Amino acid sequence: MKIHEYQAKELFRKFQIPVPEGGPAFTVDEALNVADRLGAYPVVVKAQIHAGGRGKGGGVKLAASRDEVKTLAENMLGMTLVTHQTGPQGKQVNKLLIEQGLNIQKELYLSLLPDRATAKIAIIASEAGGMDIEAVAAEQPEKII
Known part of the structure; x- marks a missing residue:
């Protein structure tokens, strides 16, 4: 079974494992609603596909404003994301994760x-x-x- 990052984070929350606030978005309007609910910028807009290397492939971006969230969501939803794990055919992005942008102290x-x-x-x-x-x-x- 493969799950997306947003689904894994929902499971973490269920078991009280701390993760950044955020939520999934399947449309541009939903992406804006999640960003509005978070209430502060920057937010991170993350393509949700079953493959690694999303950041290096252009599928993880910081948005400093609501307008940037809109532009990124418009560009990412429906795009074909090519990473080292997808092969040259890539995978179509149909879901996004919108979450708080945080200062990272340590990445594991x-x-x-x-x-x-x-x-x-x-x-x-x-x-x-x-x-x-x-x-x-x-x-x-x-x-x-």
């Missing part, structure tokens, strides 16, 4: 994925953050547990 990486060889769940974690986790794994494997 955590992934749970099926290990088909053992038929168990593998947990991968790193204090080196997530934007370049593949590079961390290749260049500093000791930082991956």
Whole structure:
């Protein structure tokens, strides 16, 4: 089963794990409504597809105003986002996550994925953050547990 970031964060909230405030948007109007509800800028506009590398592919942007949220949502919804995990065909963006822009003190990486060889769940974690986790794994494997 694959879930989007916004769905994972809803699960985290359910179990009182702190995450930035925000919510999903399937239309430009919904993106504006979520940004209005947050009440402060910047906000982050994140494409929701089942693939990593969204930030590097242009699918994660900061918006400093309501007008920027509108422009970003108009541009992202319906676009084909190409990342290193999608292949050249990319994936169409039909959902966005709009959330608070926060000052990041420390970025961590955590992934749970099926290990088909053992038929168990593998947990991968790193204090080196997530934007370049593949590079961390290749260049500093000791930082991956």
